[in-house]
Amino acid sequence: MKEKQLKIGVLALQGAFIEHCHILQKLGVDTPEIRLPGQLQALDGLIMPGGESTTILKLMHGYGLFQPLKELISRGFPVWGTCAGMICLASRIKNSQQSSLQPLEAMEITVKRNAFGRQVDSFEIELDMPVLGTQPYHAIFIRAPLIEKVGESVEVLAKLPEGVIVAARQGNLLASSFHPELTADARFHQYFIKVVASKTGQ
Numbered sequence: 001m002k003e004k005q006l007k008i009g010v011l012a013l014q015g016a017f018i019e020h021c022h023i024l025q026k027l028g029v030d031t032p033e034i035r036l037p038g039q040l041q042a043l044d045g046l047i048m049p050g051g052e053s054t055t056i057l058k059l060m061h062g063y064g065l066f067q068p069l070k071e072l073i074s075r076g077f078p079v080w081g082t083c084a085g086m087i088c089l090a091s092r093i094k095n096s097q098q099s100s101l102q103p104l105e106a107m108e109i110t111v112k113r114n115a116f117g118r119q120v121d122s123f124e125i126e127l128d129m130p131v132l133g134t135q136p137y138h139a140i141f142i143r144a145p146l147i148e149k150v151g152e153s154v155e156v157l158a159k160l161p162e163g164v165i166v167a168a169r170q171g172n173l174l175a176s177s178f179h180p181e182l183t184a185d186a187r188f189h190q191y192f193i194k195v196v197a198s199k200t201g202q
């Protein structure tokens, strides 16, 4: 029997959502752009992209997505937050200069926004990421956050050479400081697809 095609939405309120859609489509996943609460219903999982976390959180409230998504996540709905999306998933945001909105408090991680400096301090690095295999993963950091603290149920997936945590997993939730949608390497997306497929029993 043919397997049902997975449906992984990409939150499309602001930021780098289209690049995620393109990679998922190449991997054979149905990938609707999500802007309204009703669109969450038929999904197997969701990616929250990079962009500007305060704007994304504000728009999530404005479009009535915040509460329904929080409830879905509490029932095990798989979500991957990349960069600003990771900030939205956190339980706590540390932010020295500006005030941030309250995040979804879905993942037991404390994140620090803009942790590597300004836009001009953006950087790229070959990351060791054992869950993706032995080949290093090319990671692009754009005004990125870091994960300062993780809870007991959080598995660290990648660290920078100096020990800073930049990717993590807690059950069906994934978080990464960097932008996997901007590289040609689809391994991180494939990893998320596996998380989603195991949840749907495929």
Ligand code: GLN
Pocket: 049, 050, 051, 052, 053, 054, 082, 083, 084, 085, 087, 113, 114, 142, 143, 144, 145
């Ligand atoms: N600096 C952004 C924020 O704090 C995140 C940057 C990104 O997503 N590339 O929301």
